[in-house]
Amino acid sequence: MAAQETVEHKYVYDFAEGNKDLKDLLGGKGANLAEMTNLGLPVPPGFTITTEACKAYLTTGREPDGLAAQIEAHLESLEREMGRKLGDPQDPLLVSVRSGAKFSMPGMMETVLNVGLNDRSVVGLSAQAGGNDRFAWDSYRRLIQMFGKTVCEVPGEEFEHALDDAKRAKGTQNDLDLDADDLRGLVDAYKKIFAKHTGREFPQEPREQLDLAIRAVFESWNAERAVVYRRQERIPADLGTAVNVVAMVFGNLGADSGTGVAFTRDPASGAQGIYGDYLANAQGEDVVAGIRNTVPLQELEQLDKKSYDELLDYMARLEEHYKDLCDIEFTIERGKLWMLQTRVGKRTAAAAFVIAGQLVDEGLIDLDEALHRVNGAQLAQLMFPRFQLDHEFQPVAKGIGASPGAASGKVVFTSARAVELAAEGESVILVRRETNPDDLSGMIAAKGILTSRGGKTSHAAVVARGMGKTCVSGADELEVNVPAKRFTVAGQTVNEGDVVSIDGTTGKVYLGEVPVMPSEVVQYFEGSLDPEHIDNPLVRAVHRIMTHADATRRLRVRTNADTGADAARARRFGAEGIGLCRTEHMFLGDRRELVERLILASTDEERQTALAALLPLQRDDFVEIFREMDGLPVTVRLIDPPLHEFLPPLEQLAVNVAVAQERGEDVAKEEALLAAVRRMHEENPMLGLRGVRLGLVIPGLFAMQVRAIAEAAVAVTRDGGSACPEIMVPLVGAVQELETVRAEAEKIIAEVVGDSGVEVLIGTMIEVPRAALTAGQIAEAAQFFSFGTNDLTQMGWGFSRDDVEGAFFWRYLELGIFGISPFESIDRDGVGRLVRIAADEGRAARPGLKLGVCGEHGGDPESVHFFHEVGLDYVSCSPFRVPVARLEAGRAVLTTTGSDSR
Numbered sequence: 001m002a003a004q005e006t007v008e009h010k011y012v013y014d015f016a017e018g019n020k021d022l023k024d025l026l027g028g029k030g031a032n033l034a035e036m037t038n039l040g041l042p043v044p045p046g047f048t049i050t051t052e053a054c055k056a057y058l059t060t061g062r063e064p065d066g067l068a069a070q071i072e073a074h075l076e077s078l079e080r081e082m083g084r085k086l087g088d089p090q091d092p093l094l095v096s097v098r099s100g101a102k103f104s105m106p107g108m109m110e111t112v113l114n115v116g117l118n119d120r121s122v123v124g125l126s127a128q129a130g131g132n133d134r135f136a137w138d139s140y141r142r143l144i145q146m147f148g149k150t151v152c153e154v155p156g157e158e159f160e161h162a163l164d165d166a167k168r169a170k171g172t173q174n175d176l177d178l179d180a181d182d183l184r185g186l187v188d189a190y191k192k193i194f195a196k197h198t199g200r201e202f203p204q205e206p207r208e209q210l211d212l213a214i215r216a217v218f219e220s221w222n223a224e225r226a227v228v229y230r231r232q233e234r235i236p237a238d239l240g241t242a243v244n245v246v247a248m249v250f251g252n253l254g255a256d257s258g259t260g261v262a263f264t265r266d267p268a269s270g271a272q273g274i275y276g277d278y279l280a281n282a283q284g285e286d287v288v289a290g291i292r293n294t295v296p297l298q299e300l301e302q303l304d305k306k307s308y309d310e311l312l313d314y315m316a317r318l319e320e321h322y323k324d325l326c327d328i329e330f331t332i333e334r335g336k337l338w339m340l341q342t343r344v345g346k347r348t349a350a351a352a353f354v355i356a357g358q359l360v361d362e363g364l365i366d367l368d369e370a371l372h373r374v375n376g377a378q379l380a381q382l383m384f385p386r387f388q389l390d391h392e393f394q395p396v397a398k399g400i401g402a403s404p405g406a407a408s409g410k411v412v413f414t415s416a417r418a419v420e421l422a423a424e425g426e427s428v429i430l431v432r433r434e435t436n437p438d439d440l441s442g443m444i445a446a447k448g449i450l451t452s453r454g455g456k457t458s459h460a461a462v463v464a465r466g467m468g469k470t471c472v473s474g475a476d477e478l479e480v481n482v483p484a485k486r487f488t489v490a491g492q493t494v495n496e497g498d499v500v501s502i503d504g505t506t507g508k509v510y511l512g513e514v515p516v517m518p519s520e521v522v523q524y525f526e527g528s529l530d531p532e533h534i535d536n537p538l539v540r541a542v543h544r545i546m547t548h549a550d551a552t553r554r555l556r557v558r559t560n561a562d563t564g565a566d567a568a569r570a571r572r573f574g575a576e577g578i579g580l581c582r583t584e585h586m587f588l589g590d591r592r593e594l595v596e597r598l599i600l601a602s603t604d605e606e607r608q609t610a611l612a613a614l615l616p617l618q619r620d621d622f623v624e625i626f627r628e629m630d631g632l633p634v635t636v637r638l639i640d641p642p643l644h645e646f647l648p649p650l651e652q653l654a655v656n657v658a659v660a661q662e663r664g665e666d667v668a669k670e671e672a673l674l675a676a677v678r679r680m681h682e683e684n685p686m687l688g689l690r691g692v693r694l695g696l697v698i699p700g701l702f703a704m705q706v707r708a709i710a711e712a713a714v715a716v717t718r719d720g721g722s723a724c725p726e727i728m729v730p731l732v733g734a735v736q737e738l739e740t741v742r743a744e745a746e747k748i749i750a751e752v753v754g755d756s757g758v759e760v761l762i763g764t765m766i767e768v769p770r771a772a773l774t775a776g777q778i779a780e781a782a783q784f785f786s787f788g789t790n791d792l793t794q795m796g797w798g799f800s801r802d803d804v805e806g807a808f809f810w811r812y813l814e815l816g817i818f819g820i821s822p823f824e825s826i827d828r829d830g831v832g833r834l835v836r837i838a839a840d841e842g843r844a845a846r847p848g849l850k851l852g853v854c855g856e857h858g859g860d861p862e863s864v865h866f867f868h869e870v871g872l873d874y875v876s877c878s879p880f881r882v883p884v885a886r887l888e889a890g891r892a893v894l895t896t897t898g899s900d901s902r
Contacts, residue, residue, distance in 0.1 A: 011053040012070040027242030029100025046246035047074040054240035057218045087116035087206025090124045094248040097213040101241040109220040110150045112213040114143035118204040133180035144190040151216040154197040162189045217243045249338045251331040262328045264319040267347040270354030307337040323364040349378035357541035367548045376861035376884035388515040395508035396490045399475030402461035407448030407470040408501040408513040413482045415442025435460040452478040470504035549890025556874035557885045564624035570879035577633040579876020580854035595646045611704045622712030626723040635726040642685040691731025706745045710752035726761040733768040735777040767791035775838035779845040789855030796831045826863040861888045868892035
């Protein structure tokens with residue numbers, strides 16, 4: 001039987017064989033080089049080794065079968081096209097070896113220029129350049145330096161020191177002043193450095209140089225900096241990088257040569273014009289390295305008008321072809337312009353919105369594509385105030401940027417003092433080791449929160465983000481002494497009343513007041529800027545794209561709000577209701593004493609007296625919220641946290657009682673309180689007596705809250721308003737729990753509502769895994785589900801969100817177990833599957849079941865897309881994240897049709 005013929009897998013493509021749509025296979029750089037080649041632009045010839053070859057190499061530790069032969073064939077083709085051979089002593093072909101992943105990772109992976117030079121071909125290169133010895137030896141020293149550092153891990157600073165020594169010996173600070181003899185000596189010095197660190201001579205065989213450089217680029221995919229960058233940008237780790245082998249063109253041949261970068265629009269502001277830098281007599285890496293000062297791109301017109309005019313023409317053609325801002329690298333070799341790279345350029349958040357709007361006006365894209373090209377993370381950046389660091393402000397500490405923004409104020413160490421000073425018109429920064437629910441009033445009063453402990457999901461961080469407050473957490477360089485009302489840092493003492501500034505984006509802490517710039521985008525959302533009449537291209541672009549997002553999205557966006565002020569702000573930001581009103585926040589402050597009386601009640605009469613005192617206070621709270629949300633739904637969660645949170649800490653109370661007893665003081669009340677605290681003490685309170693369990697164990701508690709909600713709704717309706725309350729029972733794990741609470745609630749609602757026309761829905765929060773898995777049963781008793789993804793994540797993973805981030809999340813992120821904290825973005829495979837199961841089974845049991853989400857994930861861009869896919873009706877988030885959720889809900893509709901916005 002004849003041997004079966006096998007088809008060799010294709011790992012190498014000439015530029016003419018590819019196009020810009022093959023980024024998965026050829027990487028961004030290779031795909032775009034191919035596209036420019038096909039457009040007829042002057043691209044040096046070359047070929048691309050695919051990402052598949054890289055993945056195979058990284059998996060097995062060796063090149064895949066057939067790769068070496070394919071490289072050889074394409075190299076021979078390149079040599080024929082150029083009329084030169086790689087490293088030929090008489091007329092050498094030199095090549096560059098460059099990385100190029102699907103997504104741009106500038107500077108994260110490796111590049112080696114001038115591959116093919118050796119002790120013999122450097123002479124041929126000089127002859128090729130018309131006897132330019134300086135150019136040839138400069139190119140050779142660059143190869144040894146880049147090859148040594150990239151391929152053989154020779155410390156780069158040793159090469160830099162040798163270059164500095166050579167310039168010192170010449171009496172200059174400019175590398176252009178080094179002549180051919182100086183550079184020949186520098187090559188010898190570089191070779192010795194290479195041999196010292198590698199134990200071998202610098203390789204003289206050109207093909208060995210090429211093969212080693214290709215492998216180095218493959219391996220740079222897993223270099224630490226590349227891994228960190230991918231994690232930050234959420235780039236998948238399994239994509240691999242392509243390798244581009246390109247015939248060298250030289251910008252370091254003299255004054256008529258050079259290299260530069262250009263942008264078709266300003267990547268900082270989006271403004272149209274000519275933006276970029278040019279460096280004469282240099283190779284591309286010199287621009288990045290900053291070894292000499294570049295000149296603005298416009299100056300190229302005086303230096304080389306022909307190349308300048310050609311470049312502007314190519315820039316216009318590329319932008320029209322890619323329909324976006326393009327980032328371009330080019331080299332001029334003795335008056336000949338070569339295009340080395342183009343890509344859709346990275347830009348600031350402001351530029352992203354402005355450019356998207358401009359391209360719509362120019363007819364290059366439609367509004368769907370404009371919406372797809374911006375994202376919620378960019379919008380969030382535009383909403384936060386920022387410091388105007390025009391002067392030399394040096395940070396004294398750095399923590400975790402837990403809630404973005406910029407805030408300055410007087411340091412205070414207690415909530416009471418924060419409230420007191422804020423009432424006097426002072427701006428304050430609340431400083432604590434860590435915050436707890438008792439600090440809420442101070443957190444509300446403060447401009448910002450600074451803690452020495454905690455992470456992005458600590459109490460301080462979560463609450464601050466919910467309120468739109470600036471927060472820096474985990475600044476462990478601070479030694480906070482609350483009783484002494486001071487903290488120390490960097491050898492300095494900061495006392496209460498001293499001014500500090502905190503940056504919730506960078507996590508940096510400054511002494512003194514740093515000037516703050518307000519966000520015009522927030523002013524627009526709050527209604528103080530008219531987008532149709534303000535001369536601000538950013539605000540106009542945001543308005544236009546947000547209007548289209550609202551017209552496009554299916555998901556509704558509600559807010560998490562506990563006060564009338566929060567509700568009013570959220571409504572200005574576009575909220576379409578309240579998805580989570582947390583009633584436990586209404587029991588803090590002056591009402592704490594009433595809660596203590598409720599907890600300490602030993603008879604039904606005492607309990608009813610306490611509840612009766614709380615009822616009108618709760619009712620007034622709901623009246624205020626229903627009025628602000630006139631006509632929009634308001635989901636009220638019945639009290640959720642364990643009651644011991646409203647009592648003093650056990651250890652502190654026990655000490656206080658013991659001291660008082662020792663002094664012979666009357667401590668009957670304190671002893672009763674201590675007994676209650678001990679009786680209610682739990683080892684794991686978040687899994688103990690809370691949520692629906694409280695309503696079943698403490699008679700009258702839920703009944704009081706239901707009555708307050710119903711009475712408030714009726715009062716608002718009779719005043720001519722419209723109240724749409726939805727009562728949410730928390731922490732349900734079994735349908736019987738919900739049935740019991742609902743039966744009692746319906747009796748109270750029927751009694752209060754009467755013929756007022758008010759309709760009250762009763763549903764539950766799906767936050768216990770068992771509830772998600774029995775959602776079909778629970779839906780028979782629930783008129784709506786709201787997913788509490790904070791607790792669902794905590795219980796699904798078995799994580800205590802208050803403890804784990806600082807303990808080991810950093811290690812999980814470092815190891816790649818997490819790409820991002822599951823408390824920040826929904827875990828699609830685990831927690832997300834629970835959401836999907838509950839949504840599907842709930843609606844199967846009750847068609848038309850209203851579904852929403854009210855955890856932190858409701859304002860996370862990636863999570864919003866998931867909730868759209870699952871088919872939820874709405875997401876709910878903090879007021880300041882409402883615009884972000886609106887934008888992402890619109891983008892989610894376009895996910896399958898637009899281009900990637902990375």
